[in-house]
Structure formats: structure tokens, C-alpha cells
Amino acid sequence: xxxxxxxxxxxxxxxxxxxxxxxxxxxxxxxxxxxxxxxxxxxxxxxxxxxxxxxxxxxxxxxxxxxxxxxxxxxxxxxxxxxxxxxxxxxxxxxxxxxxxxxxxxxxxxxxxxxxxxxxxxxxxxxxxxxxxxxxxxxxxxxxxxxxxxxxxxxxxxxxxxxxxxxxxxxxxxxxxxxxxxxxxxxxxxxxxxxxxxxxxxxxxxxxxxxxxxxxxxxxxxxxxxxxxxxxxxxxxxxxxxxxxxxxxxxxxxxxxxxxxxxxxxxxxxxxxxxxxxxxxxxxxxxxxxxxxxxxxxxxxxxxxxxxxxxxxxxxxxxxxxxxxxxx
Amino acid sequence: xxxxxxxxxxxxxxxxxxxxxxxxxxxxxxxxxxxxxxxxxxxxxxxxxxxxxxxxxxxxxxxxxxxxxxxxxxxxxxxxxxxxxxxxxxxxxxxxxxxxxxxxxxxxxxxxxxxxxxxxxxxxxxxxxxxxxxxxxxxxxxxxxxxxxxxxxxxxxxxxxxxxxxxxxxxxxxxxxxxxxxxxxxxxxxxxxxxxxxxxxxxxxxxxxxxxxxxxxxxxxxxxxxxxxxxxxxxxxxxxxxxxxxxxxxxxxxxxxxxxxxxxxxxxxxxxxxxxxxxxxxxxxxxxxxxxxxxxxxxxxxxxxxxxxxxxxxxxxxxxxxxxxxxxxxxxxxxxxxxxxxxxxxxxxxx
Numbered sequence: 001x002x003x004x005x006x007x008x009x010x011x012x013x014x015x016x017x018x019x020x021x022x023x024x025x026x027x028x029x030x031x032x033x034x035x036x037x038x039x040x041x042x043x044x045x046x047x048x049x050x051x052x053x054x055x056x057x058x059x060x061x062x063x064x065x066x067x068x069x070x071x072x073x074x075x076x077x078x079x080x081x082x083x084x085x086x087x088x089x090x091x092x093x094x095x096x097x098x099x100x101x102x103x104x105x106x107x108x109x110x111x112x113x114x115x116x117x118x119x120x121x122x123x124x125x126x127x128x129x130x131x132x133x134x135x136x137x138x139x140x141x142x143x144x145x146x147x148x149x150x151x152x153x154x155x156x157x158x159x160x161x162x163x164x165x166x167x168x169x170x171x172x173x174x175x176x177x178x179x180x181x182x183x184x185x186x187x188x189x190x191x192x193x194x195x196x197x198x199x200x201x202x203x204x205x206x207x208x209x210x211x212x213x214x215x216x217x218x219x220x221x222x223x224x225x226x227x228x229x230x231x232x233x234x235x236x237x238x239x240x241x242x243x244x245x246x247x248x249x250x251x252x253x254x255x256x257x258x259x260x261x262x263x264x265x266x267x268x269x270x271x272x273x274x275x276x277x278x279x280x281x282x283x284x285x286x287x288x289x290x291x292x293x294x295x296x297x298x299x300x301x302x303x304x305x306x307x308x309x310x311x312x313x314x315x316x317x318x319x320x321x322x323x324x325x326x327x328x
Numbered sequence: 329x330x331x332x333x334x335x336x337x338x339x340x341x342x343x344x345x346x347x348x349x350x351x352x353x354x355x356x357x358x359x360x361x362x363x364x365x366x367x368x369x370x371x372x373x374x375x376x377x378x379x380x381x382x383x384x385x386x387x388x389x390x391x392x393x394x395x396x397x398x399x400x401x402x403x404x405x406x407x408x409x410x411x412x413x414x415x416x417x418x419x420x421x422x423x424x425x426x427x428x429x430x431x432x433x434x435x436x437x438x439x440x441x442x443x444x445x446x447x448x449x450x451x452x453x454x455x456x457x458x459x460x461x462x463x464x465x466x467x468x469x470x471x472x473x474x475x476x477x478x479x480x481x482x483x484x485x486x487x488x489x490x491x492x493x494x495x496x497x498x499x500x501x502x503x504x505x506x507x508x509x510x511x512x513x514x515x516x517x518x519x520x521x522x523x524x525x526x527x528x529x530x531x532x533x534x535x536x537x538x539x540x541x542x543x544x545x546x547x548x549x550x551x552x553x554x555x556x557x558x559x560x561x562x563x564x565x566x567x568x569x570x571x572x573x574x575x576x577x578x579x580x581x582x583x584x585x586x587x588x589x590x591x592x593x594x595x596x597x598x599x600x601x602x603x604x605x606x607x608x609x610x611x612x613x614x615x616x617x618x619x620x621x622x623x624x625x626x627x628x629x630x631x632x633x634x635x636x637x638x639x640x641x642x643x644x645x646x647x648x649x650x651x652x653x654x655x656x657x658x659x660x661x662x663x664x665x666x667x668x669x670x671x672x673x674x675x676x677x678x679x
Binding site for chain 2 (some may be wrong): 010011013014017018021022025026137140141143144145146147148149152153155156160167212254255258259261262263265266269270280281283284285287289292293295296299300303304307
């Protein structure tokens with residue numbers, strides 16, 4: 001079985017586990033979630049009550065198994081139910097509105113941070129004990145700062161003190177979202193500070209792991225042999241050492257995506273950025289369980305998809321991944 | 329921490345001094361800095377609630393004390409309702425560190441149990457547990473935590489600890505499993521098996537003691553993660569907001585518009601405390617790493633250890649004998665993991 005197919009099957013298993021956990025949580029938790037939702041939103045229709053019961057499994061219509069089957073059926077058709085706090089909007093329509101904001105912002109910023117961090121890590125690993133090594137403790141401090149706190153500081157400095165950037169939200173208030181220049185430039189301008197937050201806080205992690213792998217790789221015999229042959233340093237660094245050191249880095253990237261996304265969600269709250277993190281906050285503050293669960297699923301699937309993309313890059317970068325069929 | 333020290337260098341090569349100062353001097357500079365930084369906060373957590381000048385929840389209704397900038401009576405200023413920020417901070421550090429410590433303890437225990445069981449029993453057990461570990465590694469934890477805590481009606485400290493522990497073991501389990509695989513076929517384990525030692529005894533007395541440095545690093549990592557996650561969860565507002573932790577201070581600061589009102593003294597100290605605790609933990613962990621893998625030391629700190637230059641040496645190959653015979657089901661399951669790529673090609677090279 002080719003590497004990529006196996007990984008695909010693994011992600012399907014992971015997705016299934018996430019779906020099942022999502023199904024079991026409301027049924028296993030104590031207390032009646034439907035009652036608390038209904039108490040909070042007295043204007044809900046009786047039909048919404050029924051739908052909520054079915055989704056949260058409180059009224060126990062049918063056996064657990066038949067509930068599970070109908071639950072999976074709903075999910076497959078992207079039907080996450082009706083939203084209770086913004087009734088009668090459907091949960092999926094809310095997700096469709098907010099997801100692109102998060103994906104574009106977090107995706108771009110993460111890739112930029114990964115690229116810069118990796119290049120800095122290569123240099124730091126090669127010039128072991130050099131200037132870049134000495135700034136490492138400073139970078140560790142940056143890495144230890146919670147995303148949202150860093151966002152608060154950047155806002156305080158650049159938006160409140162020196163009015164360089166807007167204080168939040170995704171675009172200027174007067175604009176109507178659409179594909180025209182005013183809106184796009186405004187959205188870009190508003191996304192700079194959030195993007196900067198992600199890049200600055202996550203860069204140190206990429207740099208540190210790349211540096212450490214680089215140092216180990218440089219000690220390998222083939223790198224020493226390449227140097228002894230008299231190859232130019234640039235070629236030794238990038239073609240011999242960095243290319244091999246990149247593989248563990250890529251594998252780490254897949255796993256770290258989840259962390260970055262989680263941090264970015266909380267950061268969005270600080271900026272009032274109209275992404276999925278802000279939606280999640282609204283869901284939490286209004287006890288909007290269907291929305292919370294749908295967001296969990298969507299984020300999980302997005303992270304799994306990102307992992308799959310990383311695996312495809314690994315197949316391109318690592319010849320071993322292509323010759324696996326023969327090996328197994 | 330003390331348990332990991334003996335691997336720092338060959339004891340014979342080190343000056344035979346009084347044990348404690350010698351050990352301290354042998355630690356890399358980063359680990360020292362981390363330990364000191366962390367010590368300050370642990371001290372604050374222990375004595376904090378006793379030396380806090382005010383009751384953190386006491387609301388001074390005098391309008392002059394609403395959002396007052398730091399001055400002699402309130403060293404870190406006051407909140408919108410006249411509460412003393414310094415007192416909140418001193419009480420909050422304890423709760424946050426307490427939570428992180430217990431999460432670290434429970435999660436590390438879980439990861440050791442899962443990791444050692446998987447590697448030691450091998451076969452299908454290994455594959456099922458590894459698959460589970462990998463699945464929970466790839467599912468983003470924070471949204472799941474939010475859903476779980478959102479459903480909980482009583483959000484006490486222990487409930488938060490439990491939920492956080494249940495979701496933070498996979499990383500440690502993976503590392504422990506890899507290390508156990510590496511040492512399970514060593515001679516001393518075989519010898520113990522030959523002499524008829526019971527499995528639990530081999531695990532408890534032969535395997536786990538050999539992984540102490542790894543377990544310590546995993547504990548530090550989990551504590552770091554727990555601090556970040558618990559602060560973020562409190563900031564979103566899904567944990568108990570009636571008790572004072574670093575996260576809840578930030579939650580109230582954010583929800584009462586501290587930033588827009590220009591009250592930097594309200595949100596900067598708790599955030600800075602989180603960042604400094606985190607830095608201390610990262611430094612400590614890097615120090616532990618460098619003890620185990622001398623190559624990672626930068627030139628400056630390497631020379632400082634025990635006052636002599638330690639030449640970067642080859643790190644011990646940890647994963648060399650990772651490949652093992654797999655049953656049919658086990659092999660099938662294993663082939664889905666990303667690490668199978670490395671394992672199998674390594675095995676292929678050896679053949």
C-alpha cells in the first residue's frame with residue numbers, strides 16, 4: 001500500500017474517533033443540556049426543541065446505535081442542526097461565513113512562520129554557537145508567551161499607543177464584504193497584526209527543532225564527506241544537510257498544526273477577528289452546544305486535511321516514502 | 329530533577345567535590361536560569377496567599393480607586409471595581425501552578441503506563457495503543473477541551489485537572505514508548521527475564537528507572553502545556569470564573585475592556601507571569617535535553633559545565649533496534665502511522 005494511502009486511512013480513523021467522541025460527549029455528560037439551552041432562549045420553537053434533543057441525545061429517541069447512525073447521516077450531509085443563539089440560522093451557514101477568515105489568516109501566517117523559522121534554524125544549526133544561538137533564550141521567551149497575551153500587547157502598542165494598525169475586527173465597519181479592492185485591502189490591513197502575532201510566537205519553535213536536527217545531521221558521515229570533497233558550503237548546507245534535516249521538521253509540522261490553530265483561535269478573540277475562534281467564544285458564552293460541537297468537528301477536519309497536505313509534501317521530499325511499496 | 333543529573337557526564341571525569349554544589353555547577357546555564365526563574369514563582373505560589381495585601385475579591389466601591397494606576401498602596405494598581413491586582417496575582421499564581429502540577433503528574437503517569445505497556449507487551453497491544461496515541465496527537469485538543477468543559481455543569485479545579493490530564497498524555501506516551509522499545513532488548517532486561525522476574529517488577533525496577541530523564545522532560549513539557557491550556561480556557565471563560573487564577577484575571581481584564589481603557593497594569597502582570605513561568609520551564613527542559621545530548625549545547629554553555637570544555641560527543645543512538653517482528657494485524661495497523669516510514673526503512677537498511 002502506498003504511503004499516502006495508509007496515511008489517508010489513518011486520518012479516516014482519526015476523523016471517525018473525533019466524530020464518535022463528539023457523539024458521546026453530550027450523552028455521557030451529567031445534567032440536561034437541552035433544558036439549560038431552552039431556559040436561556042425562551043423564544044425557541046418546539047421543533048427546535050425536538051431537533052436539539054435528537055442532536056444531544058437527551059430524549060433518547062431509539063437505541064444508542066440508531067441515534068449514532070442518524071447522527072453520522074446528518075454529519076455526512078453537513079447538517080449540523082439549527083443554531084440556538086442566532087436562531088433560525090443553521091450552524092453550517094455560520095461556519096461557512098467564518099471558516100475562510102480563519103483558514104486564510106492562520107494558514108498563511110503559519111506557512112510564513114514555518115519557512116522563516118526553518119531557514120533561521122538551518123543557519124543557527126550550521127553556525128553552531130554563533131550569534132543566532134545566543135538569541136535563542138530570547139526566542140524561547142517569545143514562544144512561552146500565550147498567543148492571546150502577545151496579541152494584547154501588540155494591540156496595546158501598535159493600535160492604542162501608536163495608531164499604526166486598527167484595534168480589531170476583520171475589515172472597516174462601513175465596507176460590504178465582496179471581491180472589490182476597498183474590502184480586500186482593508187481586510188489585508190486588519191489581518192496584519194493578527195498574522196504578526198502568529199508568526200512571532202510560533203517562529204521560535206520551528207527554529208529550535210530545525211536547529212537541533214541540523215546539528216545532529218551535520219555530524220553525519222556523508223556531510224563530513226561532502227565537506228572533505230571540497231564542495232562549496234552552500235551546497236553542503238542546503239543539498240546535503242538541510243534537505244535531510246527537513247524531514248523530521250515536516251513531520252513535526254503536521255503535529256504542531258493543531259497547537260497553532262488552537263492558539264490562533266484564542267488570539268482571534270482578542271482581535272475581534274471574524275473567524276471561527278470568535279464564533280467559538282460566542283458559542284461558549286451562550287451555551288450554544290450544537291455550534292460548539294460543530295466547530296470542534298470542523299477544526300479537527302481542517303487539521304487532519306492540513307496533515308494530509310504535509311504528507312503529500314513528504315512524499316515529494318522523501319524518496320523513501322515513494323519506494324515504500326517495495327519495502328513492505 | 330536531581331534524578332536526571334547523573335547522566336550529565338561520566339562521574340569519574342568530574343571533580344569529586346561536595347555532592348550538592350558540584351551537581352549545581354554541572355548543570356548547563358540554561359537549566360540553572362530556568363530553575364531559578366521557576367523557583368521564584370513556586371515561592372510566590374507557596375507564600376503568595378499569605379502575603380497578599382488585600383482580599384483579591386474585595387471590591388472597593390470608592391470611585392477614586394477604580395482603575396487606579398500603580399502607586400504605593402496598590403503596587404500593581406486596581407481593577408475597574410477597585411480590586412487589588414497584586415493580590416489577585418499572588419493568589420492566582422498558586423491556583424495556576426497547582427493545576428499545572430497535578431495535570432503534569434496525572435498525564436505523565438498515564439503516558440508512562442501507556443508507553444511502557446505498548447512497547448513492553450508489543451504486538452497487537454502496541455499497535456492499538458500506538459494508533460490511539462497518534463489519533464489523539466492529531467486531534468486538536470483545545471476545541472475538544474472547550475466542548476468538554478462547556479458541558480460540565482460544575483467546573484471545579486479537579487474537573488479541569490481531570491479533563492486536561494485526559495487530553496495531554498499522548499506526546500509523552502509516544503516518547504516513552506520509543507525509549508522502552510530501545511531498551512527492552514538490552515542484556516540487563518534479558519537477564520532479569522531469565523532469572524524469572526515478574527513483568528511488573530521488570531517494568532518498575534529495570535525499565536522505568538532507566539527512563540527517568542525522559543519522564544522528567546515529559547513532565548516539564550506537560551506542565552508547560554497545562555499552564556498554556558488552562559490560561560487559554562479561563563480566558564475564554566469555560567473554567568470556574570469565581571476563583572482567582574492567572575487566566576481568570578485575564579478573562580476579567582478582557583471582558584471589562586482593560587485594553588480599551590488603557591489599564592495596562594491589569595493585564596500585563598498576569599500575562600507576563602505566564603510567559604516567565606513558561607520560559608523557566610522551556611529553559612529547564614532545554615537544559616535536560618542538553619544533558620542527554622551534548623551536541624545541542626552551544627559552545628558557550630558547554631565550556632561552562634564544571635568549569636571545563638566538554639567536547640560534543642556522538643549522542644547514543646536511541647532508536648537503533650526499534651524494528652521487531654510484527655504479527656499480521658499488528659503490521660497492518662502499524663503501516664498507517666507516519667513513523668512506519670522511518671522504522672521500516674531503517675530496518676531495511678539493516679538487513
